[in-house]
Amino acid sequence: MGVKIIASAALSVLLAPGAAMLGVAALVGPAAAGSADCLWDDLATESVEVVGAVPAALTAANGNGASVTLNHRQLTRAATVIAVGSSEQVPARGQLIAVMTAITESSLRVLSNIGAYPQSAQLPNDGDGGDHDSVGMFQQRPAAGWGSVENLMDPVWSARAFYGGPSGPNHGSPRGLLDIDGWQDMDPGAAAQAVQVSAYPDRYAINRPVAEKVLAVLSGAGVVSGTLSRGNRGFDCAQLAEDQTGSVPGGLPPGFPGALMAAAAAKIGTPYVWGGGDFNGATGGGFDCSGLVLYAAYRASDGRIRLPHYSGSQIHAGLAVGWSEKRPGDLIFFSYPGAGGPHHVAIYVGGDRILQAPHTGDVVRYGTIGEFAGQMMTIRRLG
Numbered sequence: 001m002g003v004k005i006i007a008s009a010a011l012s013v014l015l016a017p018g019a020a021m022l023g024v025a026a027l028v029g030p031a032a033a034g035s036a037d038c039l040w041d042d043l044a045t046e047s048v049e050v051v052g053a054v055p056a057a058l059t060a061a062n063g064n065g066a067s068v069t070l071n072h073r074q075l076t077r078a079a080t081v082i083a084v085g086s087s088e089q090v091p092a093r094g095q096l097i098a099v100m101t102a103i104t105e106s107s108l109r110v111l112s113n114i115g116a117y118p119q120s121a122q123l124p125n126d127g128d129g130g131d132h133d134s135v136g137m138f139q140q141r142p143a144a145g146w147g148s149v150e151n152l153m154d155p156v157w158s159a160r161a162f163y164g165g166p167s168g169p170n171h172g173s174p175r176g177l178l179d180i181d182g183w184q185d186m187d188p189g190a191a192a193q194a195v196q197v198s199a200y201p202d203r204y205a206i207n208r209p210v211a212e213k214v215l216a217v218l219s220g221a222g223v224v225s226g227t228l229s230r231g232n233r234g235f236d237c238a239q240l241a242e243d244q245t246g247s248v249p250g251g252l253p254p255g256f257p258g259a260l261m262a263a264a265a266a267k268i269g270t271p272y273v274w275g276g277g278d279f280n281g282a283t284g285g286g287f288d289c290s291g292l293v294l295y296a297a298y299r300a301s302d303g304r305i306r307l308p309h310y311s312g313s314q315i316h317a318g319l320a321v322g323w324s325e326k327r328p329g330d331l332i333f334f335s336y337p338g339a340g341g342p343h344h345v346a347i348y349v350g351g352d353r354i355l356q357a358p359h360t361g362d363v364v365r366y367g368t369i370g371e372f373a374g375q376m377m378t379i380r381r382l383g
Helices: 008-014 072-087 091-108 118-122 155-163 188-196 208-219 237-243 255-264 289-300
Strands: 057-061 067-071 222-226 227-230 319-321 331-335 344-350 353-356 365-368 376-381
Touching: 067 072, 072 091, 072 155, 072 208, 091 155, 091 188, 091 208, 155 255, 188 319, 255 289, 255 344, 255 353, 255 376, 289 344, 289 353
Parallel strands: none
Antiparallel strands: 057 067, 222 227, 319 376, 331 344, 331 376, 344 353, 353 365
């Protein structure tokens, strides 16, 4: 199962009153080694944790296709929400709902409300909101019993209040997420609405794709068919640690690399859709780059390879291959210089050619390595 990476000393600071201005170092632990990139049995019941450094920025498309960019401070707020959820042992699905809600309510900002509570301007904040009598990252109302203005301007307190449950500060009134019967089986947008009781109940679901990417980037988890997963699902961790081949126990079907390229090529012309693609075909009407790769690998391996739906995790699968040793069927990961991980993955088909799902507005197609001149390139071999 998961490796807990937030030290108990850090937790005591994290949950202390007045912890709103915690530094990033208190929120994240070192990247977990070994098993962190390997099999997790079931993240439906496991929390995810923040690993590594919080990036300077992140851009994702929401459910309406609009581009959303979050800066370092907003991502640090998201890290707080995830870290609090981990400390409370909230399942990853609950952490996703919390991040999705905070994006919707405040764009992951701690908002004052000078009109309703002039004193809120004197508390640490990321700007003024002014929505009725709501304050903080989750736009909770002191008058509704969520806590004092000072409480709700503390992102740690407000996250704990949103999660609720036996250790929540409100003891079930108002109800946090964990106080709602059957929240695990609810659509995430409906679960968020059950907590927030908003006049606009449909707005939370729009930000689900953004929240999924935030969790993926901050925790190293991926999203597979709407379920959070981590690492090389379907691989045997002990074998990977021993021989680093990345081969699936029992070997791959004959002709695997060719079958992988053929499976991907069969989707040429399919629209690019961020978050699209699963083990059985396109979801959401298309594929993104990692969705195309996970689909093709799964189909070509007779279901023995189940990659995560995130290029930053896929890059740890299989065997590292030198540039001069690459061959058709290998995966090429492209990274901007200085970036913490890849932004794109493609299937190498020979010469200068690749097969890829490039970006929004494009389709699955052949391309060239030259399109990514000046970027760092990493090769991994699955078979």
